[in-house]
Amino acid sequence: MKITVASGKGGTGKTTIAVNLALSVKNSMLIDCDVEGPNSHLFFREPMVKIKDVSIPAPKFDLDTCTLCGKCAEFCQYNAISIIGEKLLFFEELCHGCGGCKIICPVDAITEVDHNVGLIEKGGTEDLPVYHGLLNISEPFGVPIINELKQFADASKITIFDSPPGTACPAVETMRDVDFCILVTEPTPFGLHDLTLTVDVIRQIGTPFGVVVNRDGIGDDRVDQYCEKEGIPLLAKIPNDMEVAKLYSRGVPMVTGLPKYRKLFEEMFQKIREMV
Amino acid sequence: MMVKELTIISGKGGCGKTTIASSFAALAKDHVIADADVDAADMHILLQPEIRKSEVFHGLNIAQKNDDLCINCGKCYENCRYGAFDPDNTLHPEKCEGCAVCELVCPVDAIKMVERQAGEAFISDTRFGPLVHAKLHAGEEASGKLVALVRQRAREVAEKEGKELILIDGPPGTGCTVIAAMTGVNLVLVVFEPTLSGIHDAKRIIEVAKHFQIPAIALINKYDINTENTRDILDYCKGEGIDVVGKIPYDDTATQAMLSEKTVVEYTDGPLALTIREIWDRVEKAL
Numbered sequence: 001m002k003i004t005v006a007s008g009k010g011g012t013g014k015t016t017i018a019v020n021l022a023l024s025v026k027n028s029m030l031i032d033c034d035v036e037g038p039n040s041h042l043f044f045r046e047p048m049v050k051i052k053d054v055s056i057p058a059p060k061f062d063l064d065t066c067t068l069c070g071k072c073a074e075f076c077q078y079n080a081i082s083i084i085g086e087k088l089l090f091f092e093e094l095c096h097g098c099g100g101c102k103i104i105c106p107v108d109a110i111t112e113v114d115h116n117v118g119l120i121e122k123g124g125t126e127d128l129p130v131y132h133g134l135l136n137i138s139e140p141f142g143v144p145i146i147n148e149l150k151q152f153a154d155a156s157k158i159t160i161f162d163s164p165p166g167t168a169c170p171a172v173e174t175m176r177d178v179d180f181c182i183l184v185t186e187p188t189p190f191g192l193h194d195l196t197l198t199v200d201v202i203r204q205i206g207t208p209f210g211v212v213v214n215r216d217g218i219g220d221d222r223v224d225q226y227c228e229k230e231g232i233p234l235l236a237k238i239p240n241d242m243e244v245a246k247l248y249s250r251g252v253p254m255v256t257g258l259p260k261y262r263k264l265f266e267e268m269f270q271k272i273r274e275m276v
Numbered sequence: 277m278m279v280k281e282l283t284i285i286s287g288k289g290g291c292g293k294t295t296i297a298s299s300f301a302a303l304a305k306d307h308v309i310a311d312a313d314v315d316a317a318d319m320h321i322l323l324q325p326e327i328r329k330s331e332v333f334h335g336l337n338i339a340q341k342n343d344d345l346c347i348n349c350g351k352c353y354e355n356c357r358y359g360a361f362d363p364d365n366t367l368h369p370e371k372c373e374g375c376a377v378c379e380l381v382c383p384v385d386a387i388k389m390v391e392r393q394a395g396e397a398f399i400s401d402t403r404f405g406p407l408v409h410a411k412l413h414a415g416e417e418a419s420g421k422l423v424a425l426v427r428q429r430a431r432e433v434a435e436k437e438g439k440e441l442i443l444i445d446g447p448p449g450t451g452c453t454v455i456a457a458m459t460g461v462n463l464v465l466v467v468f469e470p471t472l473s474g475i476h477d478a479k480r481i482i483e484v485a486k487h488f489q490i491p492a493i494a495l496i497n498k499y500d501i502n503t504e505n506t507r508d509i510l511d512y513c514k515g516e517g518i519d520v521v522g523k524i525p526y527d528d529t530a531t532q533a534m535l536s537e538k539t540v541v542e543y544t545d546g547p548l549a550l551t552i553r554e555i556w557d558r559v560e561k562a563l
Contacts, residue, residue, distance in 0.1 A: 008315070008316040009316055009318070010288060010289010010290050010316075010448035011288060011289040011290010011291060011448075012290060015473065036448075036450040036451045037287050037288055037448070037449055037473075037476070037477035039473035039476060039477070042476060075376070077336055077337070077374050077375055078336075078375075096373055097357065098358075098373070098375030098376075098377050099355070099357060100375055100376060100377040100380055103355070103377065103380060103381065104380060135450065137450065137480065137483045137484055138484060138487040140451050140452035140455055141451065141452060142451050165289045165316065165448050166315040166316055166447070167315045167316060167414050168314075168412060168415070168416060168417070168419045168453070169415065170451070171315075172370075172414075188535065189318075189534055189535065189537060190294065190321060190534060193316075193321055194318065197315075197316060197414070200414050204414055204415065205415075218531050219531060220535060246501060248471055248473075249471040249501050249505055250472065250502065251471075251472040
């Protein structure tokens with residue numbers, strides 16, 4: 001079974017839910033898809049070890065053959081190539097690696113080379129493997145790394161994906177092709193607003209989902225009212241507990257530091273299991 | 277006069293960027309506010325904008341296939357690198373990245389790239405001055421381009437109305453939206469949270485700022501959650517030559533203000549508001 005933990009707003013507790021759920025169910029694995037800021041590994045003692053580089057194809061221009069005809073620059077939808085005077089300029093950070101320039105070049109002046117955009121690391125234990133990806137600093141597009149990360153899901157295990165925040169392409173990529181999606185929110189106006197955006201997205205994708213309210217007690221009950229009105233199952237409420245926040249700050253999972261919370265995650269998983 | 281730009285950023289979400297940025301919006305004079313978190317914008321909840329002008333944002337074009345013309349040659353499937361075509365040549369538009377390679381290789385012109393509406397951008401009035409904000413449609417690409425549009429409109433408003441400063445509330449992460457919200461600004465303010473996650477992600481965003489040679493200052497929010505981590509942040513910033521302009525204690529008042537849909541400095545005159553005011557004075561001097 002594959003479960004994604006997502007939320008529109010950042011900092012609502014995606015990683016907290018993903019890590020503690022993984023620790024509370026048997027035979028699980030954790031894949032952190034927030035490649036711009038992966039945090040799940042901070043809750044495990046084992047070091048993360050690089051297992052793979054992630055590259056996208058990028059064009060290499062043979063300037064002796066190039067006639068400066070400008071067809072590649074005209075074709076590129078991302079404005080990664082431009083011809084200024086007698087010079088061809090290539091902006092690697094804008095390239096999506098589609099290969100169109102190579103196809104359109106009339107004199108075969110373009111070949112492709114690997115452009116490294118990030119890497120994948122593995123940690124955790126044999127019982128609970130943890131994977132994450134890291135987008136290189138100054139690289140804009142994390143989706144190729146997310147796609148590679150998703151390949152590590154083991155069909156014989158309960159795979160939990162920790163999603164990046166937001167509702168744009170990296171988050172959508174993580175919410176797609178899974179059995180269930182947990183949407184984490186907090187009972188505040190920001191939390192509610194961003195939850196409604198995420199619900200719009202997940203309904204378009206069609207993945208079954210439910211809501212977890214984190215830091216219950218800090219705000220009001222507008223999230224509950226919204227879920228009831230929309231017929232969205234409420235999977236769990238995690239109380240606003242300063243002890244949990246302090247454990248989190250040190251990288252200690254709440255089910256390890258405060259075992260009383262284990263039951264909450266076991267019940268959450270039970271509810272999900274009944275819905276899938 | 278040159279318009280200055282300040283971006284508030286944190287790497288990790290939920291560190292208090294918008295809470296701080298909205299209070300700065302209330303304290304600053306002669307400024308335009310820009311919400312660059314286009315896929316989960318929250319600033320408008322506190323600022324209750326009246327929309328002055330809205331415009332459609334076109335992202336990248338999207339492939340459209342005419343099955344009557346298609347001869348099932350498989351060229352689109354073979355050449356698409358984003359998995360937008362199945363082996364039987366069925367198109368999945370939601371996976372299309374707009375590269376137009378399929379249109380290029382189709383021998384019978386069965387595929388056309390068409391314009392799509394990917395979001396909306398707004399110029400609005402608020403009680404603290406003009407706000408430029410946007411809404412990216414669910415699951416869209418090109419969010420970096422929409423952030424660039426928000427910043428461009430904010431600059432136009434600033435120049436036209438003689439404003440001196442653009443205050444940008446940044447998105448989380450380090451990718452395209454963040455890069456678009458940071459490049460070329462005069463200063464970034466990095467909001468640290470003294471948790472291992474907050475530190476990990478803030479350090480990454482400082483690396484991004486260094487890469488693009490943007491001056492950075494920092495503040496620590498909820499510093500008393502873990503004073504040991506706070507000390508580590510102070511040491512790290514010292515080593516990096518980054519000025520720490522303040523420390524904000526954990527305070528429920530921030531949530532109370534949000535629940536009443538006000539900025540902290542409007543909601544209270546208490547210690548939290550006082551700390552934010554002092555920090556704003558220092559940020560203004562650093563600009």
